[in-house]
Each structure stands twice: as C-alpha cells, then as structure tokens.
Amino acid sequence: MRSSRSHPVLSRFTANYGMLGVLAVLCLYYSWATFQRQHPTGDDASRVLARKLARSVDQKANVLIAAKEYEDDIRFAESLAARLEGDRFHVVESVNGEPAAIRAAIERLLAAGTKIDVIATPKSSQLLATNLKKRIPELANTQVVVPDDYWWPTFLLGGNLLGVANRIVVIAVIAVGMTMVIITGGIDLSVGSLLALSAVLTARLIAIAGGIEATPPAMVFCCLAAIAVCAGVGAFSGLMITAFRIPPFIATLAMMEVARGLALMITKSRSISDVPGSFDWLGLDADLLSVPNAVILMALIYAAAHFVMSRSRLGRYIYAVGGNRQAARLSGIPVNRVLIIAYIVCGAMAGLGGVIETSQFTSGDPKSGLMYELYVIAAVVVGGTSLAGGEGKILGTLIGAFIIAVIQNGMNLTNVESYTQKVILGLVILGAVLLDTLRKRGWRRLAGEQ
Amino acid sequence: MKAILSISLIIFAGCGRPAGSDGQGKGVEDGAKPDATIGVSVLTLTNPFFCELADAMKSEGAKHNFEVIVTSGEYNVANQKNQINDFIVKQVDAIVLCPCDSRAIGTSIGAANAAGIPVFTADIACLAKGVKVVSHVATDNLGGGRKAAEAVIEMLGGTGKVAVIDFPEVESVILRTTGFKEVISKAPGIEVVGYWPGGGDRGKSFKAAEDILQSYSDLDGFFAINDPSGLGVATAVEKAGKSDRVKIVSFDAQPDGRKGVKEGKLYATIVQYPDKIGRKTIDAIVRYMAGEEVEPEILIPCTIYRKAHADADPTLAADKGQ
Missing domain, CATH: 3.40.50.2300 (Response regulator)
Structure with missing residues (x-):
C-alpha cells in the first residue's frame, strides 16, 4: 500500500477498518442482485391504484375494494375508498378479511343483484381475486386491478436493513466481550452455552416471579440475575485460566459443556414460555424512529466498549497483556486481574445475549445458542482482531458482525440453498481473514521491516 | 486497495452464481412469473x-x-x-x-x-x-395407532398375549398408544400384558424386550411405537430363539423398518406419508387462496406395510441388488 505510506491517517484507517470496504462491496452486490419488482403497500398502494383506475377504467364503474385484514391493507382500503368516492367511481363495498370472508362478501353482493365492474386489490390479494374471477361466472366481465409494481433492491428496503441489524444483535453483543478476550490472547468457547443458560434462567426466574403476570421491575431483576450468573461463570473460567494456568481453550470448553448441561437440566430440555407478552419489549419493540430497542442497546454497548478500549486504562492494559504478557507484568500491570475482568465481561455479554434472545422469542430455549461461539469468533476475526492477541478494534468487530449478517440475509434474499449458504459463509470468512493477513504482511514488507 | 479488490473477487466468485440476479427460478418454468x-x-x-x-x-x-x-x-x-x-x-x-x-x-x-x-x-x-x-397438516397418529392394533390382531389371528414398547415422553407417541388401546381393548381374544418404556431407541428396547420375554414365556407378540424399538425387540426375540412364536408390529416404515419386514424380522410396520403431508399443505394453500374455508387441522391417514408390500418395494429391490 504505497499510497497509504504517504497518508498516515488514511493508512491507519484502512489498517483498522479495511473491512468496511468489504462490507460496502457486499451491500452494493446484494443491492444489485436483489433489484426486483416491489409491490407497494398501504397508502402508497392506494395512491398508485387510484391513479391507475382514473386512467384505465370507465366512468361510473362499480368498484369493490378487497384486501386482507392487517395494518397495511386496512390503511390501503380506507384511503382508497376515500380517494375513489371523491372521483367518479361508486365503491360498492370495502372488505378487509380472510379470503373466505372476501369470497362470502362477493357472493352476497352478487346475490343481491349488485354488479361488480372492478375489484381493486393490493398485490397480496391479487391471486385470490383472479381465482374468484375464474370460479364465479358472474365475475367473468369484472376487471381485477392491482397497483403497478416498482423496481427497487429488496436488500435496501427499510424493513430489511433493520432486519439485518436486528438479526445480528445477539452475535454482535457477545462479540464485544469476545473481542476483549481475544485481544488478551485468549478465547472463550462457552458463550453459546452461556447464552442458553442465561435464556432459560431468565425465563425460569420470571416464571417463578409471577409467570405471565410478572411486573416490569421483577422482570428486570430476573434478567440482571441471569446476567450475573453468566458473569460469575466467566469469572470462574478466568480464575481457572489465571490461577491454575489451564489453557483458555480447555477451561472454556469445559464451561461450555457445564453451562449447556445446566440449561438442559433446569428445563428438562423443554423451552419455558411462562413469560409475559410484554417481555418482548427489548427484543421486538421499536420505540425510537422505528429502530428496534435491541439495536439501540447494541449501539450503546459498542459506544461504551469503544471508549473503554481506546480511552481508558483498562483498555490499554488489555492490549498490553495480549501484546506481551511478560512485559506487561514487569511494567506493573495486574495481568491476572485484567484477564479475569475480560472473561467476566465476556460472560456477562453472553448473558445479555441470552436475555435479548429470550425477549425475541418470549421463551427460554435450552437449545438456543448452538454454534454461536463460532459465529462470534468469526465476527471478531473478520473484524480484524488477531487471534494471537494484542491487536484489534471493537468497531472492527461490529463491521465483522455486519459482514456475516449481510451475507446471510443476502443469500436468503437471493434464494441460495441452506447447504450452499454454509459453504459460501465459510469461504467468505476464510477470504476475509486471508485478505487481512496479506494486507498486513504486504504493508510490513513495503515499510522495509524484517 | 489491491487486496480489497481481491477479496471482493473471492466474494463474487462465491456468491455470484448460485445467487442469480433475479432470485427466481425454483419450481417454476424458465421465464414464467x-x-x-x-x-x-x-x-x-x-x-x-x-x-x-x-x-x-x-x-x-x-x-x-x-x-x-x-x-x-x-x-x-x-x-x-x-x-x-x-x-x-x-x-x-x-x-x-x-x-x-x-x-x-x-x-x-x-x-x-x-x-x-x-x-x-x-x-x-x-x-x-x-x-x-391457518391450518396444521400432519400424520394421523391416533389413526395410525388404531391401524397398528388391527395389524397386531391380524398377526395373532385374533388370540394371544401382546406387550407394548412405549415412549410416552413424546406427544405423537401418546396418540399412537391411545389409538392402539382403543382398538385392542375391543378384541376379546387379545390380552395386553403391559407397557414398557423403550425410549424410542434400539438398545433400550432390546433390554426391555429381554426382560419381558423372561417374565412372560407365553408371550405371542409385540407392538413397538417406532422402527428402532421394533428392531431392538426383534434382536431380543432372535436371541431368545423365539422368532417362530413371537411376532412384532412397529411404526414409521423407515428404510430399516421396511427391510426388517422384508427379512421377516417384523410382521408389519405402519407407514407415514411425508409426501402426502407436503401435497396436502400445498392443496390447503391453494384452497385458502381461492377463498374456500380450510380445516384448522388436516390429518393424513397411515397404512399397514406388510411382507407383500416389502417384496414389491422398488427401493428395497435396489438394495438387494448391491
């Protein structure tokens, strides 16, 4: 990277966040690959359809508005009825309901001798309307009119972008703790099982604290208790690693089994769902500008972790311990304490992940979090953190997590089969890390080291 | 920058082909919407x-x-x-x-x-x-249990003693045994000596069957709630040298179970039809989208798979040829 040498700021930026480019390329690619017909809904659909009717249908036509019975379609039917009444059309009826209810309404109208010239319907009920036209002889001359499609990348629909953020929340939150642990030169394999333990503890504690009638403060307390248990397990792993010199891989592998076993024991392997419906506030609701609460929580955690790692003494200590443990010890850094703190944070983040997942499903599932440790580690490594320890960036991890989420989402949107998805995801992780290695090695060679 | 270019090439190589550019084309003729x-x-x-x-x-x-x-x-x-x-x-x-x-x-x-x-x-x-x-489409396990009882009655010629290898932790198995009890209790010549847990597992059912054969030397048959437990029982019966007298009906008609029927280890197994579940589900969707009322639960009946079926089974014939 010759150009990087002449621009130190740019060089530092690409060194730390080069993966941002990969993420951008992925987003562009999937925007192109999912450039498809979109069906307008709600008020948009009614505006487009009203214009189309005014253009193409005879005056004084009898119009039946038919749509499903959910938010968008109800808005569609209401606003279309209002628009058409102002025009020259006669709206004979506006039905929102199940297909069978719409069919019944049409048969009732026809039996009463009402002529239906046009069935106006959003795309979601077009098939029903054409089916009915085929089956009911009196509808033979009826026109089915739907709003025209428009072209736009499915990937870039607002709902999808929020979905991408939402699907990665749990992995990304755990990855904060994992980044710290990996920067110290360690690894934590227990996070997936801890997530399950936290999920079932949260659900079980809430069940004890009143089940579906539990109060919000009680629920918050139950969540904090579950997170504290997971932090405790993290502290135990940290203690094993520091006091008894057990390799992190082995210590956390053992805790992975222990935590999963406990989760299965607590629940007898059945998920617990005695949780109030309002418990989905964290995982499913969106209070601020339709951004899901869990995504906001994730953003706050990343901001805090970025501050800790780049501005605080603890952050400097973590880098120092991972860079050269001996040197860190000699310069007076409390190495063991720093290590234990890293594992506690990692455990607590896994616990928080479990709380979020319980909230998303309003039930605690002991089978949840399977293989999550690998996705979390992948996010950290793709984000540019070195498994050898000593280097890495919290925000890099966030980018890594998004890369994984975008690939998974994009492959679903482009109908890639489940098995192929695994192959591609594996290759992309490998490719991303390979790129990172090449970039670093190439940079060193150019800088004239060795 | 070169490196970033190379990674994007890797990604395109990986995702480009299977993804396609229009995201369509499965189960539908080319070009048709x-x-x-x-x-x-x-x-x-x-x-x-x-x-x-x-x-x-x-x-x-x-x-x-x-x-x-x-x-x-x-x-x-x-x-x-x-x-x-x-x-x-x-x-x-x-x-x-x-x-x-x-x-x-x-x-x-x-x-x-x-x-x-x-x-x-x-x-x-x-x-x-x-x-x-809108609708749930599944195997009729209750009816399947009734069919199993019919097969047991037929197997014993209307009289005899039968033991059941159970797995009551599973909802669908409870339905199977309920249907079984319902029909078998109306057959005057048949006595059910008891229900033993087999965990739906070959090894556990083998041990359970050994104990049962010890305590009921005049036993004539078994009903096992799935193929692995049925085959476990078969091994125990063989080991006790009672293959001529003690016969077995199992459930599921998995390839192993069908093979067991062909080899005479099992008298019969009850067939579930996943393909019918799939077809009926699509059928329910089609009817739903035509504005018809769709039943909230659609159950697919089971059938009995006997030796005659096994002999005519093309999948087993291919197996034999190897």
Whole structure:
C-alpha cells in the first residue's frame, strides 16, 4: 500500500477498518442482485391504484375494494375508498378479511343483484381475486386491478436493513466481550452455552416471579440475575485460566459443556414460555424512529466498549497483556486481574445475549445458542482482531458482525440453498481473514521491516 | 486497495452464481412469473422425512405455478426467525413451517400475521398462544395407532398375549398408544400384558424386550411405537430363539423398518406419508387462496406395510441388488 505510506491517517484507517470496504462491496452486490419488482403497500398502494383506475377504467364503474385484514391493507382500503368516492367511481363495498370472508362478501353482493365492474386489490390479494374471477361466472366481465409494481433492491428496503441489524444483535453483543478476550490472547468457547443458560434462567426466574403476570421491575431483576450468573461463570473460567494456568481453550470448553448441561437440566430440555407478552419489549419493540430497542442497546454497548478500549486504562492494559504478557507484568500491570475482568465481561455479554434472545422469542430455549461461539469468533476475526492477541478494534468487530449478517440475509434474499449458504459463509470468512493477513504482511514488507 | 479488490473477487466468485440476479427460478418454468411464492422452513434437511416433505411441496407447487423456496432451521429456532423475517421482506404469499420449537416460534408467526402473510404448519404444530395458523397438516397418529392394533390382531389371528414398547415422553407417541388401546381393548381374544418404556431407541428396547420375554414365556407378540424399538425387540426375540412364536408390529416404515419386514424380522410396520403431508399443505394453500374455508387441522391417514408390500418395494429391490 504505497499510497497509504504517504497518508498516515488514511493508512491507519484502512489498517483498522479495511473491512468496511468489504462490507460496502457486499451491500452494493446484494443491492444489485436483489433489484426486483416491489409491490407497494398501504397508502402508497392506494395512491398508485387510484391513479391507475382514473386512467384505465370507465366512468361510473362499480368498484369493490378487497384486501386482507392487517395494518397495511386496512390503511390501503380506507384511503382508497376515500380517494375513489371523491372521483367518479361508486365503491360498492370495502372488505378487509380472510379470503373466505372476501369470497362470502362477493357472493352476497352478487346475490343481491349488485354488479361488480372492478375489484381493486393490493398485490397480496391479487391471486385470490383472479381465482374468484375464474370460479364465479358472474365475475367473468369484472376487471381485477392491482397497483403497478416498482423496481427497487429488496436488500435496501427499510424493513430489511433493520432486519439485518436486528438479526445480528445477539452475535454482535457477545462479540464485544469476545473481542476483549481475544485481544488478551485468549478465547472463550462457552458463550453459546452461556447464552442458553442465561435464556432459560431468565425465563425460569420470571416464571417463578409471577409467570405471565410478572411486573416490569421483577422482570428486570430476573434478567440482571441471569446476567450475573453468566458473569460469575466467566469469572470462574478466568480464575481457572489465571490461577491454575489451564489453557483458555480447555477451561472454556469445559464451561461450555457445564453451562449447556445446566440449561438442559433446569428445563428438562423443554423451552419455558411462562413469560409475559410484554417481555418482548427489548427484543421486538421499536420505540425510537422505528429502530428496534435491541439495536439501540447494541449501539450503546459498542459506544461504551469503544471508549473503554481506546480511552481508558483498562483498555490499554488489555492490549498490553495480549501484546506481551511478560512485559506487561514487569511494567506493573495486574495481568491476572485484567484477564479475569475480560472473561467476566465476556460472560456477562453472553448473558445479555441470552436475555435479548429470550425477549425475541418470549421463551427460554435450552437449545438456543448452538454454534454461536463460532459465529462470534468469526465476527471478531473478520473484524480484524488477531487471534494471537494484542491487536484489534471493537468497531472492527461490529463491521465483522455486519459482514456475516449481510451475507446471510443476502443469500436468503437471493434464494441460495441452506447447504450452499454454509459453504459460501465459510469461504467468505476464510477470504476475509486471508485478505487481512496479506494486507498486513504486504504493508510490513513495503515499510522495509524484517 | 489491491487486496480489497481481491477479496471482493473471492466474494463474487462465491456468491455470484448460485445467487442469480433475479432470485427466481425454483419450481417454476424458465421465464414464467410465478402466480405465488411460498416460503418454507422445515425442521432439518438431514432427515429423509423432511426432504420428502419439502420435495413434495416443490413438485406440487410447480403444478400450480407456485415458486416454493425451501429453507431449513436445522433444529435452531433463531435460524427460523431470520428465515421468516426474510420471507416477510420478500412479501411471499404464504409461509409453511415445521417449527424447531413449538412455543418459541410464536413471535415469528406473530410477525408474519402482522404482515398479513398466512402461516401453515406441517408435521409439527405451533403451541404458542395468540398467533394465527391457518391450518396444521400432519400424520394421523391416533389413526395410525388404531391401524397398528388391527395389524397386531391380524398377526395373532385374533388370540394371544401382546406387550407394548412405549415412549410416552413424546406427544405423537401418546396418540399412537391411545389409538392402539382403543382398538385392542375391543378384541376379546387379545390380552395386553403391559407397557414398557423403550425410549424410542434400539438398545433400550432390546433390554426391555429381554426382560419381558423372561417374565412372560407365553408371550405371542409385540407392538413397538417406532422402527428402532421394533428392531431392538426383534434382536431380543432372535436371541431368545423365539422368532417362530413371537411376532412384532412397529411404526414409521423407515428404510430399516421396511427391510426388517422384508427379512421377516417384523410382521408389519405402519407407514407415514411425508409426501402426502407436503401435497396436502400445498392443496390447503391453494384452497385458502381461492377463498374456500380450510380445516384448522388436516390429518393424513397411515397404512399397514406388510411382507407383500416389502417384496414389491422398488427401493428395497435396489438394495438387494448391491
């Protein structure tokens, strides 16, 4: 990277966040690959359809508005009825309901001798309307009119972008703790099982604290208790690693089994769902500008972790311990304490992940979090953190997590089969890390080291 | 920058081809626009049962010009949540689920409800409250249990003593034994000596059967609630040298079970039809979209698979040739 040498700021930026480019390329690619017909809904659909009717249908036509019975379609039917009444059309009826209810309404109208010239319907009920036209002889001359499609990348629909953020929340939150642990030169394999333990503890504690009638403060307390248990397990792993010199891989592998076993024991392997419906506030609701609460929580955690790692003494200590443990010890850094703190944070983040997942499903599932440790580690490594320890960036991890989420989402949107998805995801992780290695090695060679 | 270029090439190489640029083309003729898109998420594609189910939905869907997109949760309801979210974004016309968790799937079904997308379940029901599933299509396990009792009566010629290898932890098995009891209790010549837990497992059922054969030397037959337990019993019977006297009926008609029938280890096994579940599910969707009333539960009847079926079974003939 010759150009990087002449621009130190740019060089530092690409060194730390080069993966941002990969993420951008992925987003562009999937925007192109999912450039498809979109069906307008709600008020948009009614505006487009009203214009189309005014253009193409005879005056004084009898119009039946038919749509499903959910938010968008109800808005569609209401606003279309209002628009058409102002025009020259006669709206004979506006039905929102199940297909069978719409069919019944049409048969009732026809039996009463009402002529239906046009069935106006959003795309979601077009098939029903054409089916009915085929089956009911009196509808033979009826026109089915739907709003025209428009072209736009499915990937870039607002709902999808929020979905991408939402699907990665749990992995990304755990990855904060994992980044710290990996920067110290360690690894934590227990996070997936801890997530399950936290999920079932949260659900079980809430069940004890009143089940579906539990109060919000009680629920918050139950969540904090579950997170504290997971932090405790993290502290135990940290203690094993520091006091008894057990390799992190082995210590956390053992805790992975222990935590999963406990989760299965607590629940007898059945998920617990005695949780109030309002418990989905964290995982499913969106209070601020339709951004899901869990995504906001994730953003706050990343901001805090970025501050800790780049501005605080603890952050400097973590880098120092991972860079050269001996040197860190000699310069007076409390190495063991720093290590234990890293594992506690990692455990607590896994616990928080479990709380979020319980909230998303309003039930605690002991089978949840399977293989999550690998996705979390992948996010950290793709984000540019070195498994050898000593280097890495919290925000890099966030980018890594998004890369994984975008690939998974994009492959679903482009109908890639489940098995192929695994192959591609594996290759992309490998490719991303390979790129990172090449970039670093190439940079060193150019800088004239060795 | 060169490096970034190279990684993007890797990614394009990886994703470009399978993804395609229009995201269509499964189960539908080239160039034709499907009438409807159905999003499917099954429990797993590592079990032949669900592969058959999914394949049947694809081929049946193609007849109605439906595009059927099959994904698999692989036992993880979090995967299914993501798949359902993506189906909602794609504005599919219907979603078919074999839930990985009957309760945790609730919030995802709720999300589909809120987006106006009808949800159907196949084989595994949703037990979450407050969400709407148009129809549940599954094997009639109660009826299957009745069929098993008929097979046992036929096997014993109307008189004899029979023991049951049970697995009462599983909902579908409880239905099987309930149906079995209902019919067998009306057969005057047949005495059920008892129900023993076999865990649905070959080894456990083998041990249970050994103990039963010890205590009931005049036993004539067994009903085992699935093929692995039936084959475990068969091994115990063989070991006791009672193959001539003690006969077995099992359930599922998995390849191993069918082979057992062919070799005479099992008298009969009860057949479930995953392909019929798939076809009936598509049929329910078609009827739903034509404005017809769809039953909230559609049960697929089981049949008895005897030696005559095994001898005529093409899949087993191929097996023998090897």
